[in-house]
Amino acid sequence: MTHTYNVRVYYEDTDMGGIVYHANYLRYIERARSDWVRRLGNDQNAMREAGIVWVVRKLEAEYLATAKFEDELTIETEMVDLSGVRLTMSQLVRRGDTPIFKATVTAVCMNAAGKPVRLPAEIRALLRKTP
Amino acid sequence: MTHTYNVRVYYEDTDMGGIVYHANYLRYIERARSDWVRRLGNDQNAMREAGIVWVVRKLEAEYLATAKFEDELTIETEMVDLSGVRLTMSQLVRRGDTPIFKATVTAVCMNAAGKPVRLPAEIRALLRKTP
Amino acid sequence: MTHTYNVRVYYEDTDMGGIVYHANYLRYIERARSDWVRRLGNDQNAMREAGIVWVVRKLEAEYLATAKFEDELTIETEMVDLSGVRLTMSQLVRRGDTPIFKATVTAVCMNAAGKPVRLPAEIRALLRKTP
Amino acid sequence: MTHTYNVRVYYEDTDMGGIVYHANYLRYIERARSDWVRRLGNDQNAMREAGIVWVVRKLEAEYLATAKFEDELTIETEMVDLSGVRLTMSQLVRRGDTPIFKATVTAVCMNAAGKPVRLPAEIRALLRKTP
Numbered sequence: 001m002t003h004t005y006n007v008r009v010y011y012e013d014t015d016m017g018g019i020v021y022h023a024n025y026l027r028y029i030e031r032a033r034s035d036w037v038r039r040l041g042n043d044q045n046a047m048r049e050a051g052i053v054w055v056v057r058k059l060e061a062e063y064l065a066t067a068k069f070e071d072e073l074t075i076e077t078e079m080v081d082l083s084g085v086r087l088t089m090s091q092l093v094r095r096g097d098t099p100i101f102k103a104t105v106t107a108v109c110m111n112a113a114g115k116p117v118r119l120p121a122e123i124r125a126l127l128r129k130t131p
Numbered sequence: 132m133t134h135t136y137n138v139r140v141y142y143e144d145t146d147m148g149g150i151v152y153h154a155n156y157l158r159y160i161e162r163a164r165s166d167w168v169r170r171l172g173n174d175q176n177a178m179r180e181a182g183i184v185w186v187v188r189k190l191e192a193e194y195l196a197t198a199k200f201e202d203e204l205t206i207e208t209e210m211v212d213l214s215g216v217r218l219t220m221s222q223l224v225r226r227g228d229t230p231i232f233k234a235t236v237t238a239v240c241m242n243a244a245g246k247p248v249r250l251p252a253e254i255r256a257l258l259r260k261t262p
Numbered sequence: 263m264t265h266t267y268n269v270r271v272y273y274e275d276t277d278m279g280g281i282v283y284h285a286n287y288l289r290y291i292e293r294a295r296s297d298w299v300r301r302l303g304n305d306q307n308a309m310r311e312a313g314i315v316w317v318v319r320k321l322e323a324e325y326l327a328t329a330k331f332e333d334e335l336t337i338e339t340e341m342v343d344l345s346g347v348r349l350t351m352s353q354l355v356r357r358g359d360t361p362i363f364k365a366t367v368t369a370v371c372m373n374a375a376g377k378p379v380r381l382p383a384e385i386r387a388l389l390r391k392t393p
Numbered sequence: 394m395t396h397t398y399n400v401r402v403y404y405e406d407t408d409m410g411g412i413v414y415h416a417n418y419l420r421y422i423e424r425a426r427s428d429w430v431r432r433l434g435n436d437q438n439a440m441r442e443a444g445i446v447w448v449v450r451k452l453e454a455e456y457l458a459t460a461k462f463e464d465e466l467t468i469e470t471e472m473v474d475l476s477g478v479r480l481t482m483s484q485l486v487r488r489g490d491t492p493i494f495k496a497t498v499t500a501v502c503m504n505a506a507g508k509p510v511r512l513p514a515e516i517r518a519l520l521r522k523t524p
Binding site for chain 3 (some may be wrong): 146147150153154155157158161179186187188189190191192193194196197208241245
């Protein structure tokens with residue numbers, strides 16, 4: 001199932017080219033991922049207190065069109081793979097029907113020592129509930 | 132004595148007005164403050180491990196001129212007041228002789244519970260060494 | 263009349279202190295100002311095409327408490343002064359009833375040459391409609 | 394030939410995980426690219442006045458290790474392909490000999506209407522001078 005999340009482009013997001021600064025799409029799509037896992041019941045504050053955080057491990061992205069100040073963008077997030085150690089998602093940023101940016105993002109869990117660890121079972125269970 | 136620190140303006144710093152986005156001066160002047168205290172011997176990583184972080188408590192700022200992509204800016208930082216609980220600094224961002232931004236920043240120390248605490252004695256001692 | 267605007271704290275907004283990075287409140291309150299003027303009918307894209315942009319001229323801010331990841335914050339914006347050349351607003355960021363950050367922000371209009379200009383009459387008219 | 398560029402990690406770059414926020418590596422490597430082309434003689438301010446800007450078209454990135462506040466990082470940039478319409482670079486962020494982040498970035502030129510255009514001949518000539 002696809003999770004959708006909306007953002008509006010603000011001044012902070014633009015650069016002197018008059019468009020959204022390329023790195024800021026990574027902020028947008030992380031907001032969408034955070035919203036998605038929160039709705040599934042994954043409490044990232046509690047995870048962090050337990051010494052585990054989500055970190056991005058791999059990213060493949062294409063910039064398909066530009067977005068401008070005041071644009072309303074929709075972000076679609078879909079899980080494409082889940083293993084014992086990693087979660088891979090496909091994300092699309094679009095303005096109406098116009099695709100703007102798409103990315104495949106792989107995230108893993110890291111402990112306080114900075115080492116990758118297996119995804120906690122309860123988080124895997126939450127993610128598996130995704131239709 | 133005045134601490135000086137140089138920054139160059141990059142794409143990430145600009146906005147669609149073609150100038151440095153106003154909030155980014157706060158990033159610039161914090162880089163200068165971090166450089167200043169590091170040179171004095173204040174290890175913020177060690178502070179954080181000890182459960183204490185510097186936080187900004189108050190800020191007064193004036194935007195005097197604009198800065199553009201590729202500009203080389205100099206930041207001057209001076210301590211204007213130091214008490215048992217707070218540190219106040221005056222900071223100026225200039226491009227050559229042209230003043231761009233100036234601010235008075237008051238910082239305090241906060242513990243892991245989010246409560247303000249007295250400045251650690253060793254940090255006060257380091258700061259007092261500033262001529 | 264008070265304009266209200268909501269933001270949620272995301273990963274991008276936090277720093278290693280575990281709280282919202284101080285400069286990011288300036289991003290939050292600008293989102294609120296942009297939302298406020300857009301609702302009044304001020305089209306900042308059209309302004310920019312006409313060679314005029316809003317710029318912040320002065321800022322006085324106090325950090326009253328900290329905000330954390332996932333917090334839902336409300337920003338209240340009120341116009342406190344409007345002259346032919348400047349607009350001054352009072353802004354408060356709160357989490358429920360807890361004040362987090364407050365600021366007084368003065369903005370002016372700047373032309374493409376980087377010079378301050380009088381506020382366009384139609385924009386003053388829009389702002390004056392604010393009860 | 395490899396271009397090298399150094400950055401230090403500041404507070405603004407970190408997130409509540411205590412490490413550099415993942416999107417900020419894109420800012421770091423763009424600083425390196427801007428430094429590289431400026432040294433070759435590519436004036437991005439003049440380009441923009443002529444109605445052309447560089448935009449990122451494609452990005453493939455891997456996060457290999459984490460970086461922390463105060464870390465000094467080195468960014469290595471190498472051109473891997475140059476055609477009439479696009480420039481592809483390989484970039485590595487390392488702390489000493491420890492690789493932290495690597496990316497392949499494809500950039501194109503865009504005109505004021507947001508359309509991709511051929512790379513200006515004088516820019517291709519500058520880039521070809523790279524040994």
